[in-house]
Each structure stands twice: as C-alpha cells, then as structure tokens.
Amino acid sequence: MANPLVTLTGLGRRYDQGTLALDGLDLTIGEGEFLSLLGPSGCGKSTVLRLIAGLDRPTAGRIAWHPAPRPLGFVFQExxxxxxxxxxxxxxxxxxxxxxxxxxxxxxxxxxxxxxxxxxxxxxxxxxxxxxxxxxxxxxxxxxxxARVLLLDEPFAALDEITRFRLNDDLRRLWQARGLTVLFVTHSVFESVYLSTRIVTFTSRPGRVAAVLDLPGGTRDEAFRTSADYAALCRTASAQLAAAMAA
Ligand SMILES: Nc1ncnc2c1ncn2[C@@H]1O[C@H](COP(=O)(O)OP(=O)(O)OP(=O)(O)O)[C@@H](O)[C@H]1O
Ligand SMILES: [Mg+2]
Known part of the structure; x- marks a missing residue:
C-alpha cells in the first residue's frame, strides 16, 4: 500500500460479559481510500469503528496511526x-x-x-x-x-432510496474534493460498490477479514449505476458476503 494511514494488527475486542466481537483482525487503511465494511449483523463493524475513533479500547492487538490525523469525523447511524x-x-x-x-x-x-x-x-x-x-x-x-478522516456507521440506512442515492453522490463528491479518507459501514452491497475504492467483507462474529474487493476508479453516476460492470461487481460482492455469512 502506497500511503498507509492506520494499521490494525491482531485486533480483538471482548466485551465484559464475554462476547468476543472481534478476533485477530488485520487491516491496513490507506490514505485517501473510500473503504466500505460489509458483514453480517453483529460481526463487529461498529466495534471496529469505535476502536479506530478511540471511543473504546481493544482487548487484544493494536492500532497504529501513521501518524494520527486529528480530528476525526464520526457519523452515527442515528x-x-x-x-x-x-x-x-x-x-x-x-x-x-x-x-x-x-x-x-x-x-x-x-x-x-x-x-x-x-x-x-x-x-x-x-x-x-x-x-x-x-x-x-x-x-x-x-x-x-x-476532519480528514470520516468514520460513518450506516449513515443512510433509514433513508428512502432517492435520498440515499443523492447523499451517496454528495458524499463521494466531498470525498474527492477534500481528499478525505472514508471508512464506511453499510449493509448494502449496492451502496458499497457504488461508493468505494475497496470493500472489506467481515466474517460472522468474531469479526475478521473474510474477503477484499478492489473497485475501479472513475466517475460514479447514473450511467455507472446502470452499467453491466456495476452489476457484475455487485454480484461478486454479494457472493463474497454470502460466503462470509456461511463460513
Ligand atoms: N457495549 C457493548 N457491550 C457488550 N456487547 C456489545 C457491546 N457493543 C457490541 N456488543 C456485542 O458485540 C458484537 C458486535 O457488535 P457490533 O455492534 O460491533 O456489530 P455490528 O457488526 O456493528 O452489527 P450491526 O450490523 O447489526 O450494526 C455483538 O454481538 C454485540 O452484541
Ligand atoms: Mg453496527
């Protein structure tokens, strides 16, 4: 990776009552990436975001910034x-x-x-x-x-599709214009393929990386949304998610 921003090594989080949310998570996020995290409900996506934001501490492994780009922006689901x-x-x-x-x-x-x-x-x-x-x-x-780094936890989940599409375009435009690094949690394969430069799919709990999908650069618009390339990428991402959930 050209410019690593933050590296997660053997990251683990066990909650007090025993739930092991994350175990052995290895992931490097590059500067300027638009990285989406996909994965089954309860696999530890929000946990990772909170750990990266410093709102919670890992019980194993470590988070290394190169160096820490304060402040971070955090957008919660609600x-x-x-x-x-x-x-x-x-x-x-x-x-x-x-x-x-x-x-x-x-x-x-x-x-x-x-x-x-x-x-x-x-x-x-x-x-x-x-x-x-x-x-x-x-x-x-x-x-x-x-903030040069945005952490977004399912920010558009509760919105209608048209509003969601519009906010997707706005977010992608802001990411480009401001040279942001975005870490984006979503349950939508379609949204992640549309927005991201890379999708990381998590296993079921305890979460770790199950699959990585690199996406092509270029313009995101209605033409891309209706293209055969987009459809093929969505099929690949869906298959990766299905495999991660079955594993
Ligand atoms: N503060 C907490 N205390 C105890 N257990 C927690 C806490 N936060 C999360 N968990 C547990 O850790 C696991 C991972 O939770 P997390 O919220 O990270 O999942 P998620 O991938 O974001 O799920 P979803 O897609 O449903 O938002 C779950 O089993 C959850 O019950
Ligand atoms: Mg969550």
Missing part, C-alpha cells in the same frame, strides 16, 4: 442532534468544544452547511427537518472541524 438547538449550533458544536470564538465557528458552520446542500436551513431546529436533512446536518458537523 443523527444525534441537540433537539433544542438550530442547525448552525448543532454543526458548530465540535468547534464550541474546541473553544473556537463564536464569529469564526458560525462562519465555518455555515460553510459546512452549504457544502452538504442545506443552505437556507441555518436557523431550523431538527424537528423541522426530514430524516435526510438531519443526516446532512450530522455530516456537516463531522466536516466542520476540517
């Missing part, structure tokens, strides 16, 4: 917003925690809000927004600190 605060305040929260002065954090929040296509909704509160819009607010909050 948009975790402050219900009483407007969009600007929600997006600006990480800056407030960093002690950035108000004028600057408002300016930077407004910039991030525009980047995710929410200009005009700065003063709306979460209950006035659709699920897709709330997810965009979460994404803006992850981007506002100029």
């Amino acid at each position: 948009a975790t917003l402050m219900p009483w605060a407007n969009v600007v305040a929600n997006v600006a929260l990480p800056l407030r925690l960093q002690g950035v002065p108000r004028a600057e954090r408002t300016r930077r929040a407004e910039e991030a809000i525009a980047q995710v296509g929410l200009a005009g909704f700065e003063t709306a509160v979460p209950r006035e927004l659709s699920g897709g819009m709330r997810m965009r607010v979460s994404l803006a909050r992850a981007l506002v600190t100029d």
Whole structure:
C-alpha cells in the first residue's frame, strides 16, 4: 500500500460479559481510500469503528496511526442532534468544544452547511427537518472541524432510496474534493460498490477479514449505476458476503 494511514494488527475486542466481537483482525487503511465494511449483523463493524475513533479500547492487538490525523469525523447511524438547538449550533458544536470564538465557528458552520446542500436551513431546529436533512446536518458537523478522516456507521440506512442515492453522490463528491479518507459501514452491497475504492467483507462474529474487493476508479453516476460492470461487481460482492455469512 502506497500511503498507509492506520494499521490494525491482531485486533480483538471482548466485551465484559464475554462476547468476543472481534478476533485477530488485520487491516491496513490507506490514505485517501473510500473503504466500505460489509458483514453480517453483529460481526463487529461498529466495534471496529469505535476502536479506530478511540471511543473504546481493544482487548487484544493494536492500532497504529501513521501518524494520527486529528480530528476525526464520526457519523452515527442515528443523527444525534441537540433537539433544542438550530442547525448552525448543532454543526458548530465540535468547534464550541474546541473553544473556537463564536464569529469564526458560525462562519465555518455555515460553510459546512452549504457544502452538504442545506443552505437556507441555518436557523431550523431538527424537528423541522426530514430524516435526510438531519443526516446532512450530522455530516456537516463531522466536516466542520476540517476532519480528514470520516468514520460513518450506516449513515443512510433509514433513508428512502432517492435520498440515499443523492447523499451517496454528495458524499463521494466531498470525498474527492477534500481528499478525505472514508471508512464506511453499510449493509448494502449496492451502496458499497457504488461508493468505494475497496470493500472489506467481515466474517460472522468474531469479526475478521473474510474477503477484499478492489473497485475501479472513475466517475460514479447514473450511467455507472446502470452499467453491466456495476452489476457484475455487485454480484461478486454479494457472493463474497454470502460466503462470509456461511463460513
Ligand atoms: N457495549 C457493548 N457491550 C457488550 N456487547 C456489545 C457491546 N457493543 C457490541 N456488543 C456485542 O458485540 C458484537 C458486535 O457488535 P457490533 O455492534 O460491533 O456489530 P455490528 O457488526 O456493528 O452489527 P450491526 O450490523 O447489526 O450494526 C455483538 O454481538 C454485540 O452484541
Ligand atoms: Mg453496527
């Protein structure tokens, strides 16, 4: 790998009541990758994301950054917003925690809000927004600190297909424009093939790498989505997932 960003070696996580979520996970994530993690429910995908984010500690193995690109952006499956605060305040929260002065954090929040296509909704509160819009607010909050690495845990699972496609395109565009490294957990083979440069499929619990699929570069658009190449790649990824689940 040209530019490794983080290397997971023999990574394991056993929870207190005995569940072995991960065991012997070896994986290197390269700078600038759009890496999707696919795998059966309960195989440890969220656990890996939390370990990489430093929100939890491994019980075996190690995580080596080359070097640590702080801050990281994290988007949870449920948009975790402050219900009483407007969009600007929600997006600006990480800056407030960093002690950035108000004028600057408002300016930077407004910039991030525009980047995710929410200009005009700065003063709306979460209950006035659709699920897709709330997810965009979460994404803006992850981007506002100029994070170079985004960790996304099934961010679009609860959205309708059209909204999901649109957010897929927006995310891919942001990844390209900002030179991000993205680690993306999804249950959707179609989404992972559309978005990623590489798909890593996990075994059933305890999770480790079952298969790796490299994807072609190039444009992602409606033409790609309806191409024979895309269909063939989806079949390969599906077969890898099925094999991992049967193993
Ligand atoms: N905080 C925790 N305490 C105890 N067990 C946990 C905890 N978090 C996860 N687990 C267990 O670890 C295993 C892996 O969980 P994890 O959430 O990482 O799976 P996942 O691959 O993200 O699943 P899904 O696709 O359903 O989101 C599961 O068996 C789960 O019950
Ligand atoms: Mg999960």
